[in-house]
Amino acid sequence: METDCTSDDQHVNDTRAARGRPAPLPTGTRLLHIGPHKTGTTAIQGALFAAKDRMPEHGVVFPATSRHPMQAVLAACARSGMMGDATPTEQHWTRFVEQVRATGRSTSVISSEFFADAPDDAAIARIVEQLGGERVHVLVTLRPLVRIMPSQWQQYVQNGLRMSYEEWLEHMLRKAPYEKPNPSFWRRHRHDRLVERWVRVVGADRVTVVVVDDRDRDGLMRTFEALLGLPDRLLQPVPDTANRSLTLAETEMLRNLNKEFRGNGLPDELYSKLVRHGAVMHMKNACSPTSRDERISTPAWAAEAAAAIGAEMTGRIEAMGVRVIGDPGLLSAVPKPSPRPAQEAGQPEEEPRISPEVAAQALYGALAAVAAEPSGKVRTVHGTPSKELVRVLGHRCLRRLRRR
Template sequence: METDCSTRHATAAETAAPAPLPSGTRLLHIGPHKTGTTSIQGALFAAKEAMAEHGVAFPAHSRHPMEAALAVCARPGMMGDTRPTEGHWQRLLDAVHASKKQTSVISSEFFADAPDDETIARVVDDLGRDRVHVLVTLRPLAKIMPSQWQQYVQNGLRMGYEDWLDHMLRKAPYEKPNPSFWRRHRHDRLVERWTRVVGAENVTVVVVDDRDRGGLMRTFESLLGLPDGLLTEVPDTANRSLTLAETEMLRKLNMEFRGNGLPDELYSKLVRNGAVMHMKNACRPTADDPRITTPTWALEAAAGIGGEMAERIGTMGVRILGDPALLSAVPSPGQDDPEQEAARIDPEVAAQALYGALVVAAEAPPAPPERPAVRTVHQTSSKELVRVLGHRVLKRLKGS
């Protein structure tokens, strides 16, 4: 992977508000992850009824049709969750086709995980090839990396941030421990894959400027022909990123979890959807909470890759909205290791996480009594006891 950090000429792009897409277009927003997807999905879902008054349908039955996108892209979903089925995709398709001649908008960052051209072609054909316009939102890699790392930790990753950066940026083929990262975030190749299928004239790339908080909302309004101000950000604490201390606490828990061979379903129920979810909702980070800090060498490498990607995308003939030079800018570095080492979890945060796990366990129906074990507790190793306990808790949670 090239990481040349030399300055490049910025790709030309449109800065004025874009003209609305033709009436009846099916706008497919494919993310990728950490590029404003949660905010725009929340805004679209909240404005669903208002958009309908202007001839724009939001056919998904929830804020984010994640299961549908995972199913059609043959992705397994989050660790321990039930694997999405074809039925999830068909349900979304039925809602899309029910919108008939209306303009409609479908948004899921998991479409960026489509593994090949055949999968992309199927998505486009199922939605209606002659009506699909693909929208890709991009942010600088330097801003994506810390957010994506902590998201991987929420899905069981045990690797520390600097070690993870080392693998993603320095250790070819840059696929361990998360092969999905560069499939999503080698943005030039992502745009190229979808352009091969739908044609450059049916792809719009938006470079998100974090300094303009409402910019992405206004871009969607313009493309969909909606009035200014119709889309507004909806606060969603359940989807906030974890702080450094919270992420480190969870990462240490992941190490114990894996080390004791506990079932993935238990992780999904008690950890991600119990402890972490309750912690996010109950605890609001402050300015004093240490943030996840990217070292200077990684910032420079990410900016170099961003410049390469912007240059390649500029040659593909797709429409580009925003300033591609943002993708290659090197942000000011924060403090490095000292801040990372100083992260300590607040007792209140730890208590809320534990409480969330206990609530999930307490709400599970009681399981029928089991036959007595052949061996006594004192005859069983502590590691095996933890594993057996995990399976018993999972059985209780399932109510079987």
């Protein structure tokens, strides 16, 4: 089934009225938004960056030269970059800390979902101390797991995952210790433990949890404005096609490409350049999904299991004494199923097929990435070391033998 959390405007208005506008944090606070992933982080980062020149007149600074200081935060959390990307260095983090300190006594806001990947209490304590110590107030944004899981799976596929969605769900929900193939998933999305780790360092009085309501599309923007003491409607959504989720057909195409890529032993750097930053990026920018495109759907058993975990996490978070903004009951709600396009048309379901236009745009993106390479950096067969050629050819021969 495909999850559907839409509702009418009256419900949204009732929710806003019941919730009210949160009281602003004290002047001089450094608001540290730690995500986790797939909870509206890209949208809020885009809105903050777009408003960075207007916020200082209201006493708020966004201390970053880009929308998302990802490399700096990856370095602080001792994490490598995406598959094939250069590994961030401590220098990235040091430069970012200097930018934060340059804000002086002003209120400032820092946002990165990769803070949720901090490996232990010592790393969290170091991050908090270097970003302002007692001035730091931690903000955690949460969405229901059933909304996060399909989006996170296709993101893992964009980083080389070859496992199908059903198989991935089996591993995440049914196969203890639930760490393979992506140990980062529960590190990020076991939300009660995530909140608990940061509470241990800063205390419950300096942690705010915001439950994102997907029916209230601008609710997160308004919450940030309230906490920062900004005027209403200063933060506005910024269109970002590069951040859209892939459709089921697009994800399946990429997943099968990942199998070929890994099976032939090609280097990770090539994947980063040609696939993720070439084919996938261009495809997402050039092609917008339509109502006929099938979204990634979560089976009923997995939706119910995710809701049960959500209920458990909600109870533990509420018992910690942190401030909770929004409706915690959303985290354990089981959404109603939404029919797939084939079902609505009364047709039998088929394997997801990618359209010729989308395939062409993906191929063009890869070719454009090759063409953009500086002269001399694109290796031909003649320019490849013989050992590497033997390794690649060996992989291909073994693969063909297995097929036979």
